[in-house]
Amino acid sequence: MVEIKLQLKKAPKVPVFAEALSPKAFAGKSSGEIEELPLLEGGRSAKLGEFFDVKVQGEPAADSSQCDVTLKGDLSKFRYVGKGMDGGKLVVEGNVGFYLGEEMAGGSITVKGNAASWTGSMMAGGQIEVFGNTGDYLAAPYRGVQEGMLNGSIIVHGNTGTHAGLWMRGGVISVDGNAGQFLGHRMQDGVILVKGNCGPRVGAAMKGGRIIVQGEVAEILPSFTYTEIKDKAKVGAEKIPASFYVYTGDSLEGGSGKLFVSRCRNRRLNPEGEVFPEGVSVNQLTVPLVEKLINEAERLGVQVTKHSSGAVVVDVGLKAKGSEEAGKIVTLICLGNLAEISIGREKYGEDLELPTLYETTTGHPAVATLGAQFAGWAIKTEDYFAMGSGPARALSLQPKKLYQKLCYKDEAKVAVILLEADSLPTESALKLMAETCNVPLEGLYVLIASTSSLVGSVQIAGRVVETGIHKLTELGFNPNKILKGKGSAPIAPVHPKSEVAMGITNDMILYGGDVYYEVACKTDDEIINIIDEAPSIASRDYGKPFYETFKEAGGDFYKIDPGLFAPAKITLHNVKTGNTFTAGKISAPILKRSLALLKTP
Amino acid sequence: MELLIKNGIVFDPLNGIDGQKMDIAIRDGKVVESVSSGARVIDASNLMVMPGGVDLHSHIAGSKVNAGRLMRPEDHFRDPEAKTPTTRSGVGSTVPSVFTTGYRYAKMGYTTVFEPATPMLKARHTHDELDDIPILDKACFPLFGNDVILLEYLKAGRIEEAAGYVAWMLEAVKGYAIKIVNPGGLEAWNWGGNVLGLDEEVPNFGITPREIVRSLCKISKMLNLPHPIHLHPNNLGRPGNYETTIETMDCVRDLAGEKPVIHLTHVQFEGYGGRDWLSMSSEGVEIANYVNRHGHVSIDLGQLVFGNATTMTADGPFQFQLYQLTGNKWTNSDVEVETSAGVVPYFYKRSNYVNAIQWTVGLELALAVRDPWRVFLTTDHPNAGPFTAYPKVIAWLMSRKARERVLSKIPRMARKRSNLSSLDREYSFSEIAVVTRAGTARSLGLKNKGHLGVGADADVAVYPLNPREVDPSKDYKKVRKAFGNAVWVVKEGQVVVEKGEIKTAPRGKTFWVKPDIEEDVLRLAAANLKAKFREYYTVEFDNFIIPEDALARPQVLKAG
């Protein structure tokens, strides 16, 4: 490796044609010979040595791939730097002018500053990395030429201008910032990834290739056709896990290019007719409920402790006795206060009557259930484990994929969580939760209940609407198309052993849960395709109390069909067509068999 | 100033000199009998000497050339010419910049080049551009075949007045010959249509292309113009068009005289058989057979060369068709009253059987027309290829082997649909001199061009090739190289190319023709036109006329 260092000593007055600034031209040359290389300053022939001090360290190497070139200074007026480069390294510590790396085929160029327009023009291989911004026409061919970038990669950490990837035929362009208009104009193949936003006319006249925009797009041209939602996009070997609307076009050119645009950042496009949660903070909404629990602790049978770290822990069913009202409040908290709940009695079959919880969502059913209530956060430290549910998950985004699906996240400075556990959270667990939710410990409210508690029984019955939405989502239904959720499930009597209690409380939903959803689907097919699979009866593990199934699986949850976790009966009403579809049924006999377990010692 | 080109091996077919070793003496821009001992001597021993090349059809100046130049930056950027102490900077490729055009023609030993399609309204621009093309002598052909005022005369059957109008126009715009492009078709194109045959009526005029061609042929004869009507016929670029081409040549058979009365240009584009692109074939030999039997016709090839080209013609509907076929960029232009025009870039692919058939058509014509004095080498620059490809075409004409090399690489279907592989003829150096200078000069009526007899313009090319040693049939690569870069080129007695480089770049002349016509007929034509002008044109009558002193070096040629 020979190190060649050039320091700009005189700034040119007018643009300089500087094809000589390249490992290709430097290979095998001494510093004296490099200084003699020709440059063209405007129309004047000049020598490289007029503008640069040249230092060569090491034996001159005839092979350009052995050349490690550093150019220092503001090279904004130097054009065609690294033109036709086929190997070696070129680092520009400063800005650089037009046509950087034009037609380069190999090697790497790094620019610490900004690069002007036509960076990587018509490149066929190698890599260009720009830490600043680039001008317009990134990788685009010379004016009028219809063969653009063929291969290689360009990484821009800043923004890029208009017409990036014009006539591109292959390779990868990745832009961390924003891109201007006409991104991927007349693109034929290859991949462009823009992590920021992009201007109008993205993909205009494209015939092939892929453009991925993770930020906002100014518009989708009418000559593009929406195809589907995808939950990832591929860039080379890398997969970008995010929810995308996929469009294909440009139909004016008979093109089959693909446009992936972030679904959550471009909700206004809404080709699926989804209902997006806007302006809702599930944590903030529950603050009055949490205050009620604290202020009326004694009446509600709960115990409040202010932990030394500042976090507030409310025992609603561990050592505390709890109450039916506390159960309702906890259930509402879990739902982000986006529901109404009542408790009554219901007949199941001829001779079984059980206390029953009724719930109706009051808005954003997907966010209330999947976005808050779903027990989807495994809180795990070296001295503590619990499953967490409730609004705090919308801060910690656990699990992330689900929130991509919902296009939802909360940004509140308070976090409210319910732990289903048999011991109080340790300090490490509290810290982990606060940190993951990005709230101060003083803003963390932890409710805790064991399954074998009054509150436990109530709040589990209160998951019937969520269980149904979760199952539908697993089957591929878009939860953002659910406008309203209603449901009921029996409240299980408390059993002191948590395993048994877990079995019985589950059975109340699996065999006694009844849900009804209003959905907005363009066609009934979206419902017909999945409705029969939706209720618990569709599962191979259906038919006996859950405790038995659990025992047969050797206590291993993962051996149980996840499809079992669904309400007994599911009804979907499509408001767009007026049609209603029902599947599954309540099973009083199995409910009875489950309740018989209460006698288990 | 005196110059002696010594001991060259000279090809001067107009003077019956076929490879004799001789000296060419030059004084004051003319070839003379002898020069004094003080003359500068150019040692041309063992080198081939020919008169300067004369090209009668090459689009080098005017508004559509400039449109082609402007719309194709990609055509230029890989072919830059840096300035030197003697030349200006520029760019080359299919539509070179003005100066580069002159330099590159001169380096090939060409000294006279005619621009063949000039709308009268754009003549002022054309002359400005011609003035800026260094070294070469030039001229331009105004477009008459769709001129509304002319068509009105013809519709009214007033051919004498039409002749007066043409004469007035030629003089007013400093033109050289009558150019006709797709007669009647361009007027139809103004309404979005075309005419597809010699006897199809032109919309709103009730006359046919046949009447237009015949009338202009008669007018050309009446005015005693030095060059016959120069015709781009109907149906250019369409499969099956060879029949129209032959009909067009035949429609003026009865007007035959001593010299050809009709010149069909870039006939390659007009020699296709078949009903559509799928069944297309080459009918070059059919056309050649007609030419061989009829002395009233001359043609030039419009030879296709594989690679980049920029198609540009006044044939608006053809250019539109090509645009639809290729989806490439397209310029369309309507020149009020007079004509249309279009420009579409094109890439001729050897692997494309249509392009390959097109390639064979031109060569079939060149090889099957027996009289080299009536078939000329052109590529219809830059339509079927740039003029810089002439040396390649010369090599194909002189060497069957050179042709075989290409034939073996084109699609089988193209070989089968052409007679080229059965044509054994190989041009001699003398025949090359005819089709590139002597014949063209004679066709243009340039008495002092295309030969090296005493009194001729001292335009001479010396090529780095010994024709007594090189067998062009085998060593076609040497031939190609030699014709691509002359060692010495003399223009009007001045050495403009020396050792293959431009030595000096003097300004050439622009020829124009003063038709042979009574002054009062001309005055009447002017009066008639002036009366209509306001109604028909967007410019003032007085501004339309180009005075002779608007040209940098005008050279009038009196017809008759």
Ligand SMILES: [Zn+2]
């Ligand atoms: Zn032409």
